Amino acid sequence: MDNNIKINDRILNIDAVKMIHFPLFDDYAGKIINADKVSEGVDNSVMFTLKNGEKIISNFQLTARYQMRDIREHLIHYHLAGKLDFLNLIAILGIKDYNAIQNFKHILASYGK
Numbered sequence: 001m002d003n004n005i006k007i008n009d010r011i012l013n014i015d016a017v018k019m020i021h022f023p024l025f026d027d028y029a030g031k032i033i034n035a036d037k038v039s040e041g042v043d044n045s046v047m048f049t050l051k052n053g054e055k056i057i058s059n060f061q062l063t064a065r066y067q068m069r070d071i072r073e074h075l076i077h078y079h080l081a082g083k084l085d086f087l088n089l090i091a092i093l094g095i096k097d098y099n100a101i102q103n104f105k106h107i108l109a110s111y112g113k
Contacts, residue, residue, distance in 0.1 A: 005048070007058050012048065019049040020083045025092050028062040068092050080111055 003014040022045070029041035041062045048056040062068065068075075075092060078084040090096075095104050 007048070007056060010056075012050070012056075014078070014081060014083065016050055016052075017048055017083050018051045019085075020078050021047045021049075021085065022068075022088055022092055023047060025062075025068050028065045028067060031065070066094070069094070076108065076111065080108070 005012045005014065005017070024043055024045045027039050027041050027043040029039065031039040031041065033039050042059065044062055045057055045059050048058075050056070069092075072093060075084060075089055079086060079089045090101060090104065093104075095101055
């Protein structure tokens with residue numbers, strides 16, 4: 001897996017990143033906001049905290065409801081590298097049930113073996 005993250009025109013090496021956090025990740029094009037408004041899917045954001053203290057916040061668009069799950073392997077890679085919090089990871093992946101969370105922990109333990 002590539003250890004670089006591209007944010008617009010900037011490329012970050014994963015080693016320079018202290019933490020990745022997705023505060024907003026569930027807005028998608030077509031999401032019904034209210035009776036007369038549909039989202040364009042642009043209200044999502046990711047925050048990178050670099051080891052030098054710099055914070056980079058980037059907004060992104062999702063065109064489908066579960067599109068974040070398409071990058072599941074990348075998200076797991078970031079979590080295993082200590083960059084993405086477990087609770088943020090399972091929220092993004094939509095894992096809510098206790099048994100599903102326990103099963104996912106076992107899956108994570110088998111990565112890289």
